[in-house]
Amino acid sequence: MKVFVTGKLSQKAFDALQNFAQVDAYESDDPMPREEVEARLEGKDALVCILGDKIDAELFKKRPQLKLVANVAVGYDNINVSDANDAGVLITNTPGVLDNATADLAFALLLAAARRIVEADTYVRRGEWKGWKRELMLGAELNGKTLGIVGMGRIGKAVAKRARAFGLNIIYTRKADDKKTDDELKKTFDAKRVSLHDLCKQADFISINCPLREETRHLIGKAEFALTQPHCVLVNTSRGAVIDEEALVEALEQGKIASCGLDVFEREPNVPERLMKMPNVVLAPHIGSATKETRAAMDELAVKGLLEAFSGKLPANAVNPDVWKKFSARK
Ligand code: GLV
Numbered sequence: 001m002k003v004f005v006t007g008k009l010s011q012k013a014f015d016a017l018q019n020f021a022q023v024d025a026y027e028s029d030d031p032m033p034r035e036e037v038e039a040r041l042e043g044k045d046a047l048v049c050i051l052g053d054k055i056d057a058e059l060f061k062k063r064p065q066l067k068l069v070a071n072v073a074v075g076y077d078n079i080n081v082s083d084a085n086d087a088g089v090l091i092t093n094t095p096g097v098l099d100n101a102t103a104d105l106a107f108a109l110l111l112a113a114a115r116r117i118v119e120a121d122t123y124v125r126r127g128e129w130k131g132w133k134r135e136l137m138l139g140a141e142l143n144g145k146t147l148g149i150v151g152m153g154r155i156g157k158a159v160a161k162r163a164r165a166f167g168l169n170i171i172y173t174r175k176a177d178d179k180k181t182d183d184e185l186k187k188t189f190d191a192k193r194v195s196l197h198d199l200c201k202q203a204d205f206i207s208i209n210c211p212l213r214e215e216t217r218h219l220i221g222k223a224e225f226a227l228t229q230p231h232c233v234l235v236n237t238s239r240g241a242v243i244d245e246e247a248l249v250e251a252l253e254q255g256k257i258a259s260c261g262l263d264v265f266e267r268e269p270n271v272p273e274r275l276m277k278m279p280n281v282v283l284a285p286h287i288g289s290a291t292k293e294t295r296a297a298m299d300e301l302a303v304k305g306l307l308e309a310f311s312g313k314l315p316a317n318a319v320n321p322d323v324w325k326k327f328s329a330r331k
Pocket residue numbers: 051072073074075076098238288289
């Protein structure tokens with residue numbers, strides 16, 4: 001069988017893939033132009049791709065031999081799953097292995113924004129530091145405050161674990177109505193489930209950790225920023241479009257929140273000029289899972305799922321397991 005990879009895999013993952021299939025891989029670590037993906041996919045049975053690659057019906061139509069797409073990311077909003085179902089294409093993602101790295105980054109951004117680390121760094125480098133001052137770079141303390149976690153899944157829980165060590169009280173929202181999970185979260189983190197409305201009103205800090213779906217697009221917008229406290233610090237390590245970016249910029253300009261730390265944006269890699277100019281905003285280029293350990297684990301999980309699927313075993317990381325029968329018949 002033949003596989004195309006739209007970038008570089010870690011050696012271990014690449015070797016495992018090559019032992020199993022004929023592998024063609026994009027030579028660069030830069031995002032791959034769509035037309036080139038299409039061209040190189042000719043005659044390939046499977047694709048290993050990243051979150052910048054848009055996968056939809058148009059691609060499936062042009063490349064009918066394609067049977068599996070392994071997305072090396074936990075979020076798969078770059079893939080039209082309904083189109084994949086129609087085409088009988090199995091989709092896999094990389095859940096679980098990036099929870100700690102992403103939660104670490106959420107906390108790095110939260111601390112950086114709350115304690116004004118980037119501003120402070122710039123101040124020192126510019127030679128503006130003249131000595132200790134009582135009111136220099138005063139920020140917000142975490143201990144005893146309330147963190148609102150929007151989306152209490154695997155990554156949300158990893159954020160909660162860190163939050164407890166920082167002395168934060170936790171409130172959260174989650175999609176599924178599930179009393180058992182709420183009870184467990186109460187027991188483990190003393191966390192309380194609330195409505196999004198109450199979370200926005202009560203939280204001193206907010207961390208966005210839900211996936212981007214149709215129902216979470218612009219989940220945080222003008223109406224929510226009308227509820228937030230002016231000292232609130234917002235952090236997003238999920239997907240940019242969960243927040244209405246225009247409303248976020250306005251909220252910052254109008255002091256409806258104090259600051260934010262963003263790893264993700266609505267139109268990556270474009271970052272609004274107005275955000276770039278704000279000293280109270282910490283920006284990162286979508287690096288939530290970017291540790292050596294996690295990136296290797298993501299590659300390995302992606303390859304493992306692909307090998308399993310083509311060996312006749314439904315992988316645990318299949319996003320659309322319902323397509324398994326159709327996939328198996330096409331294999
Ligand atoms: C990264 O953003 C991911 O979804 O894995």
